[in-house]
Amino acid sequence: MPDVGEGLTEAEILKWYVQPGDTVTDGQVVCEVETAKAAVELPCPFDGVVHELRFPEGTTVDVGEVIISVNVGGDEPAAAETPAAAPAPAAAPEPEAEPEPQGRQPVLVGYGVAASSTKRRPRKQATATAAAPAALAAVQGELNGRAPAPVAPVPQARPLAKPPVRKLAKDLGVDLATVVPTGPDGIVTREDVHKAAAPAQAPAAVPAQPRPQAPAAAPQQQPAPAAAPVAEPVAAGVRETRVPIKGVRKATAQAMVGSAFTAPHVTEFVTVDVTRTMRLVEELKTDRDMAGLRVNPLLLVARALLVAIRRHPEINASWDEAAQEIVVKHYVNLGIAAATPRGLIVPNIKDAHAKTLPELATALGELVATAREGRTTPAAMQGGTVTITNVGVFGVDTGTPILNPGESAILAVGAIKLQPWVHKGKVKPRHVTTLALSFDHRLVDGELGSKVLADVAAVLEQPKRLITWA
Secondary structure, eight states, rough: OOOOOTTOEEEEEEEEEOOOOOOOTTTTTEEEEEEEEOEEEEESSSSSEEEEEEEEOOOOETTTTTEEEEESSTTEEESOOOOGGGSSSOTHHHHHTTTHHHHOOOOOOSSSTTOOOOOHHHHHHHHHHSSOHHHHHHHHHHHHHHHHHGGHHHHHTTTOBBBHHHHHHHHHHHOOOSSSOSSGGGGGOHHHHHHHHHHHHHHHHHGOOOTTTTTTHHHTTTTTGHHHHHHHHTTOOOOOOOOOHHHHHHHHHHHHHHHHHHHEEEEEEEEEEOHHHHHHHHHTTTOOGGTOOOOOHHHHHHHHHHHHHOOOGGSEEETTTTTTEEOSSSSOEEOOOETTTTTEEEEETTTGGGGGHHHHHHHHHHHHHHHTTTTOOGGGGGOOEEEEEGGGGOOOOOOOOOOOOOOOOOEOOOEEEEEEEEEEEEEEEEEEEEEEEEEEHHHHOOOHHHHHHHHHHHHHHHHHHHHOOO
16 A cells, blocks of 8 residues: 555545456556545556455555555566555565566655656557567567457557546546547646537536536536435344444544634624626626636625635634644635535635636636545645535525534525515515624634625625725
8 A cells, every 4th residue: 555645544445446367557546445534546657467456345454454465577577556665576686576566656646746757658659669669579479368358459549538537537427438538738628528428418518507506516416416325225123233434524523623613613694695606607607708607696605705704814723732823824725614525624725815707716616526526635735724615505594504624614505595685665475585704713803803704695696896996
C-alpha cells in the first residue's frame, strides 16, 4: 500500500481489477481503495504477470504493506505497491529490484510521479516510429502467448489517458479509441470523455431539474438511493445489524466530534424572500455567457456568501491553538458538502473569490459531478475556509450544521418553497427559504456572524446587490 499522504495511514481494498495470472502493464489500474478521504485507484508500476493478491477485497491495510506481487520478465515476483518489500526474495534479485523504485515511485492516481513524462515518451516513440520493431514484436508475441487474442491489439493502439479517465470512460460506456483527445501530447481528458458521452447522458439530465425550489437536488439526490440497499439483505427475524465504522464514515465521525467539542458553535437563522433570485436563475439559464453551464439557486447562494465575505473578511479565518493566533485567510476555498454513497464529503472550490460567475458555475458543476462519481481526491477536500451545505434538496427547512474542522463558518441553505409573504403591503405567494449560519464563537462574535448572515440574505432578496456591493 503506497503512502497516500494527507496524514492517512491505512486504506480499505474495495475491488481488485486483476487476478493471479493476468498480464499487467506499467500504469494499469489494478485495484480501487478507500481511504478516510475518498476512493482512489492504484496503478501498477511494473510490466509483468500478477503472481499473488496478498489481501482480499474488504480488507483494511496499513501503509507499507505489500498488497500485490508481479512476476517481472518471468522471474521473481516484484512487490508492485511497496518498494521496501522488494528484497524479500533471494539475494540475487535484489540489485535488479532496487533501481526500479528510484526511477519511478508508485503513487496514487492523480498525484503524479516525477518520471511520468518518461513513461509516456517511449510509448509515443513506439507508435510513431519503427525504431525497435524486433523488440515490439517480441513484447507483442509474449502478450499473445499469455492472453486471449483480442487483448493483443490493445497495447499497440492504446489511447493516452490517466487511469481515472479510463475508469470514467468504462463507466459511461465510452470507447477511448473513438474519443478526440484535447490534452497535452494527445492525452484524453475527463472533459473529452464527458463530451463524447454527452448524447447518451442528455436524456438523463432533463428530469434532473424539474423542481424550481431546489434545482441542486439532482447532484445530491443521485447518490441518495445508496442507503436503500443496506436494508435489503436483512433476513427475517434479524433485529440488529452491525456495520463496521471505517473509511469516510470513520473520518467524518472523528472530524465532527472533534469540531463539536473544540469550537464553541453558535447558529443564527434568517428567513428570506428569494423570489427575485429565482427569477434571475431563470434569466441566467438563457444567457449566452452561461450556455452549457448548470445554473441553480446554489450558484447564487455561493456568490452571495462570497460577497458577504468580501465585506466582512474577518469571518474567513481559523483558530490556531498551538500558536495562539487567529489566521485570517485572504483567499476563499469554498467547501460544498456533498452526500455520496460512501458518506458525507466536503470538497472545495479553490480560490472561489477570484472566479467570475461562469467560472464559479463550471467549478461547482465539476465538483458535484466528481463527487457523484466517487472520484473526489483527498487534495480536493483539503484547505477549505468556509462551507455551504444545501439541506434544502432533501425538503428540509434548515438545520444547525457543524463546522468543518479548521473553518470558522458554515452556511446551511433550506428548501425554497412558495409561501404566503407580505410583499408591498399585500399577502402574496413568494419563494421563501431559511438560511442558518453556524460559526466558531472563539473568533467570530455575534455581531460579525449576524452581519455576514444578513448580507447573504440581502443579496438573495435583492440580487442587484451582486453588482452594487461588488
